[in-house]
Amino acid sequence: MKKTILAIFTFAFGAGLVQAGVPTQKVIPVTHVFVPSGFDSNDNSEIIITGFLPNLCHKTPKANAMVTGNKIDILLTSLYYDESNPFCPEMVVPFTETLELGVLDKGKYEVTVNGKSIYKKEAKLKVNESTSAAIDDFSYAxxxxxxxxxxxxxxxxxxxxxxxxxxxxxxxxxxxxxxxxxxxxxxxxxxxxxxxxxxxxxxxxxxxxxxxxxxxxxxxxxxxxxxxxxxxxxx
Structure with missing residues (x-):
């Protein structure tokens, strides 16, 4: 009987460790969306997003973008470990994420970040007509x-x-x-x-x-x- 109880306890404890050690993707808080001006249709357009990880259960913030017409939908997530993980102290970690959108056509774009969550943010991006076929019209330092x-x-x-x-x-x-x-x-x-x-x-x-x-x-x-x-x- 004791061996059976010990086996059940060992299995449950091991399952808990596995759960704590296997991360999932989780939407994270966004504080601001910065949209630089001056992009042309030959530039690699970028936006910069700031936010924070609620605690150290969250690791490695990552942004994914989908461009559909003049709409840009961005999902910002992190790897999330279960709170039973022993390496999850309570500590807010701010981050700044630069998201490359690539070369976009001339136009005005509606940007939505984490649109289906309580952390939703919106912004606007304008891309001008380029005057050259090359990336950037000038040599920058x-x-x-x-x-x-x-x-x-x-x-x-x-x-x-x-x-x-x-x-x-x-x-x-x-x-x-x-x-x-x-x-x-x-x-x-x-x-x-x-x-x-x-x-x-x-x-x-x-x-x-x-x-x-x-x-x-x-x-x-x-x-x-x-x-x-x-x-x-x-x-």
């Missing part, structure tokens, strides 16, 4: 990092590498979406015809504008090959 700690108050430092010493910074322009995001465009110029392959580190300081009345803004920095670096900036 290869920015690897946006330094907010070392810069002067109200500034950031764009850090990265140029592919050759024949490239120099031409200008740093920006496009504001008027609500919450600055698209930063560090444009380069070629100053010599001969361009030996030589990585040259750079640091470009840039003052964050103050025309958006919001404590938290997204800095969306365009880089080479249609990519970007994104960070939240707090005033």
């Amino acid at each position: 290869y920015v690897e990092h946006i330094d907010k700690e070392s810069a002067r108050d109200g500034h950031v430092i764009l850090k990265g590498y140029n592919p050759s010493d024949c490239f120099e910074l031409d200008s740093i322009e920006y496009i504001s979406n008027g609500k919450d995001t600055y698209s930063i465009l560090p444009k380069m110029k070629q100053v010599r015809a001969h361009c030996p392959m030589k990585l040259v580190p750079f640091e470009y300081e840039w003052k964050v504008p103050s025309d958006i009345d919001r404590n938290e803004v997204l800095l969306h920095v365009r880089t080479l090959e249609g990519r970007s670096k994104n960070t939240l900036f707090y005033r």
Whole structure:
């Protein structure tokens, strides 16, 4: 009898461990959807989503998008482990997820995130007509990092590498979406015809504008090959 009870207990305990150790997909809270301005129909359009994992039972946030006509439906989920898992302490973990939407046709898009949940968020994305067949109409600096700690108050430092010493910074322009995001465009110029392959580190300081009345803004920095670096900036 004791052996039978022990066997039942062992089976139940083992089943509990299996349940605790096998993750499922679960919709997670979204706090804001940032939509940069300035995308053309030859760009890799992106949106940036912030949210939080309610506790450490949630792992690895992931976004999936489906584009149907002018509607973009996004599902943001995480791997969720049962709360009986011993590695699930109560700790809120914020995250910032950059979602690449790919090359989109010219037009205005309605964006819905987690549409069938209590965490539903909506936004609008505008894609302009391109003036070139190539991705991006300009050569942008290869920015690897946006330094907010070392810069002067109200500034950031764009850090990265140029592919050759024949490239120099031409200008740093920006496009504001008027609500919450600055698209930063560090444009380069070629100053010599001969361009030996030589990585040259750079640091470009840039003052964050103050025309958006919001404590938290997204800095969306365009880089080479249609990519970007994104960070939240707090005033």
